[in-house]
Amino acid sequence: MKTPALLLASSILFGATAAWAAPDVVVSIKPIHSLVAAVMQGVGEPTLIVEGAASPHTFTMKPSNARAVEGADLVFWMGPGMEAFLEKPLQALASDATVVELDDVDGLTKLPFREGGAFDAHDHDDEGHEHEEHAEGHDHAHDETAEAREDHHHDHDAFDTHLWLDPTNAKAMASAIEKALVDADPDNAAIYASNLETLNKRIDALDKEIAETVAPVKDKPFVVFHDAYQYFEAHYGVRVAGSVTVSPEAIPGAERVQEIHEKVKELGAACVFAEPQFEPRLIQVVTEGTNARSGTLDPEGATLTDGPDLYFELMRSIATNLKTCLSGA
Structure with missing residues (x-):
């Protein structure tokens, strides 16, 4: 068996086909599908359940979705607070799969729901975080x-399950995604680790960019x-x-x-x-x-093409649209 270092080197030299066969991975919604796809680059592509402009809040499973879940080795979802439609199908169909609930991983900042249509603006400290x-x-x-x-x-x-809109949470989820993939597919561990490192650097750069974009408004x-x-x-x-x-x-x-x-x-x-x-x-x-x-x-990427770049496009578009409207540009 190749060592992880040799595996990574050979995958770079000979392309993605040199990697060991990818596990069958299914992901519920676009934002986390993007993170999974980024960690899996060079190994395989995860299957997305809620495609196109569909909303997880009103989604109904199709037979093709059920088949994908039933045949999966790994399923990533936020949890029942986001994808209530998926809770029973996972129980019924995913008995042979490892199911990773990303709203329950280590390192997340969780905020309680706010009830009522209008709520007071919140105080922020000097670094822009709430108390x-x-x-x-x-x-x-x-x-x-x-x-x-x-x-x-x-x-x-x-708690509110739109956790990916905090890039620190996105990094915590990406870490859990990488660990689950390595556990399921140790032969490709070096590729997953390298991809995670690249993804974290991209998220850090995005975080800085967005902070600069919204600062004036x-x-x-x-x-x-x-x-x-x-x-x-x-x-x-x-x-x-x-x-x-x-x-x-x-x-x-x-x-x-x-x-x-x-x-x-x-x-x-x-x-x-x-x-x-x-x-x-x-x-x-x-x-x-x-x-x-x-x-x-567009907090869930409804108008965006799914894939490893979607998370970055989603976050960047929120920041840009905020700045454009709030500045009157």
Whole structure:
């Protein structure tokens, strides 16, 4: 058997075909599929379940998805808080696979859900991170209206699973991905390790780039369609003032829309952001009679081509679209 060093050298010399056969890997959603694909480069390509502009919040498994899960050696997903549609199929079909729940790996910063359409802007320290009590699970003021309780059914100790929007979390997940791949496929361990090192360097460079991009507009409040951005907010110190609807499955009622409309006016919010997979008409209602502009953010890569570069395109597009709208460019 080749040593890891010789394996890496031969794979470089003779190309990816020199690597040992790749395990069958299935990944739930685009952002983490991108991280897995980056670690697997030169060995194989993972299969993506939620393709195209589909949303994990409303996704329905197809027979081809079920076959992929059933034949997988490894399955990566965020967890039931993100892909509820996948929980039962994993139990039924993935008995021979190693299932890695990435919202439960070591080294993650987890933030609690924020309930209610409008929430106060949060304090940030000098480095752009929220105070420790936020990361430790500090409760936010809850909207106690019946409408809010019906719209949002998370347990009080649950956390937001859009974890990849903090690049530090992305690196923690990438480390867990590499470990799982090495455990399943030790013959290609050297390639996975080299790819992880490259990926971490790219994420560090991206992190610095995004911080510089949003720095000129980080103090301008904005409203989002769906509260998916608090990890980006906490890491980079931008000011999310509220959301049109907390859960993308829920249609906000007239009271919620009026609440957000008043919040936009009260804060002088510079922008209200829709998402590509959701109906943007509500944004027009919320911004009517205000000075707020409208834009689009894509936290799950719905409009992007899947692959190892998607994570970087996703993060960069959020930063660029924020800067463009908030600066009035």
